[in-house]
Amino acid sequence: MTRVLVLRGHQATPWELRPWTLLPDRFDVELLRTAANAYDTAGTGLREVQVQTRRDRLPSGRVGDLATRAWGDRYTGDAAERAFAEADIVHAEELSYWFSADAARRRAAGARFKLVQTVWETLPLGTTYRNAQAKRWRDDVVANTDLFLAATERARDGLLLEGVRPERIRINPAGVDLERFAVRDAPAPAEHVILSPGRLVWEKGHHDVLRAVAALHRGLVGEPLTPRVLIIGHGPEEARLRAYAEELGLGAFVEIRGVPYDDMPATFAAASAMVLASLPSATAQLHVFDLPRAFWEEQFGYVLAEAMAAGLDIVASTSGAIPEVLDGTGSLVAPGDYMAIARALAAGPLSRPPGTRVTYPAALLERYSVGVMAARLTDAYDAVLR
Template sequence: MGDSAAPAGGSAARRRRVVLLRGNAANIPELQAWEGVDGYDVDVLVPGSNDRDVSALALGQIPARTVGERMPGGRFGQLATRAVGDRYLGLAEQLSGADVVHAAELSFWFSWQAAKLKRQLDYRLVLTVWETLPFVDAYRNVRTRRYRREVLAATDLYLATTARARDALVLEGVPAARIEVAPPGIAIDRFATARVAQPPADGRHLILSIGRLVWEKGHQDLLRAVALLRSRGRDDVRVMILGVGPEEKRLRGVAHDLGLDDVVEFRGYVDNEQMPQIYAQASCLVLASIAIRYWEEQFGLVLAEAMAAHVPVVAAASGAIPEVVGDDGTLFSSGDWAGLADVLADGPLAAAPGTRHVPDARRLERYSHAAQAARLSAAYDGLFA
């Protein structure tokens, strides 16, 4: 599947090559499904300044250099990179021989570079799109307006992670025929052990809140909801917040001000291998995302993880969340922390600690690595049909 036609003389067909571009954000959770893509050799460009260690990723890894790496360290270097615009150095050589280049989003610098080189190197350009807000030109800066226009003109296929992202692309001017909805996947089986609950020995409910420690992830609303529940006499609830980010100090301050120091634990970044054990202890996952001017929840992979662990999901009706969880989650209005308290009290906290919810099997399979890899293989095959 996906092989080129055999050249004259009957020699063996060459396997087509896919190169993944993610700038400095290549990461294992997003890219692991490509390990199962059938019929293609897949490489990923990994700059020295990449945000995550991806050495365990079973894909070809091509060392890359970027403009940002040449800048001085610290805040000054970040500002200088932003001023001139980051980009790969020597990208044409690294993409030479690629049949498919797969980038992400309309206005990222690496997608723009791939669009500029497409005609010269004669490859197909595929774009994964998570963004659920159609910014068009009005909400973009001058540089990314140019990126968007050139990427729109060059991209052969758009893989929207949700139907909401597909609709946003239509408003950006993409023909519907060039868009496929292709959700991301997770290692479903990794969370199977969490389906047998191991609630905390103290008999209290454990609520998980997972995501970057930034305002828009809504951790503060969960803290407010738990404080309200305590004011109503619920002293059987603990909270574990997993993530890192610039709001950590403020969130710790909120927990202290609300009298929650004894029931809130900040765990920071947790390795993926530890997550099943954490889910096993939980009574529910809360994703309390809040829409801001330039962002709303685009998918929420932790929702798929919780469903794989059979952990009940309580989530804000923000962005693509209602589409992702469907009937397998309980929604509340984004920003309504008092409503969140009621949903928790009437839902997961009304059952015994660690009570499980079995999600729709078809929904769960849709979010598996195997299903994602099959979608990717079929998408690439379609480019050469």
């Protein structure tokens, strides 16, 4: 039986791991899980190998984070060594994550496994726009990976500009459980709710959603409309978003909270629209210690596929790979154009009864189904083993 070892460092998530649970029985899949992992993955059903890393041995909080950045992280201990030694395929992600580079260095040192990397990153940063540590990691990964799985065509283009040969790249979009998110016999909501999901950071554009809804409330794009807003996520911008909602006069209409992944289908079902107002953040500036600021644009957006499966109307910015993922569906606006968001909401979901569903092309939904992604993974693994 082919042994597949999945690496995600400290950021393994249940929604990304779902396709591995559907692989044929001839693949024995294990997740290398760290003590510092940020998400609960127990419900996936994958066998987990509990391992240590350098980060796990350092103090929690900012001191430990800074020490890890200075020295770099890596897997340590007998359990990790045994898992790598027994693996036929190791599957990590991205060009300059520590855990991807850890696997790449082991591959360069003679490990027998084949190395596969999922790549979401859409900006070809090369070595010029990476810090000294990330440069080394990127070089190790590019040199020693057997197969790259690009989540989008845009990610594939980025890999080509990074110098990866075309024959080492396959397109493999993310997959979600379409049945899980499909809305059936749900009661129609009594009022319009606009969802804005994503980590509470500036580049996710939640503040632009608040501006758009404030414009609707004040009648700046026609007759006043008074939808509610549910911002879903956690992060450093929470206090400022709450203060901004109050300042815009939306305090009674805005809720900010986390939603467990298992509750997301019901959350989509109770909404009239989802806005993904992502903003590109690529300033080309460096901190004094040669640490790049955020070089980022939206790389895929799982919530786009989940909202489509739920038949939820989507308004989104053109940041990164969003137009490719939507493929002609939904309403697109320029990043930061909050008045365009307001107009799109007024002309679309807010012109219909609350909770009205829309239909997305069956072929588009199938592209993002978890079963089809599992089939693509199977083909990729068969190819890399050959």
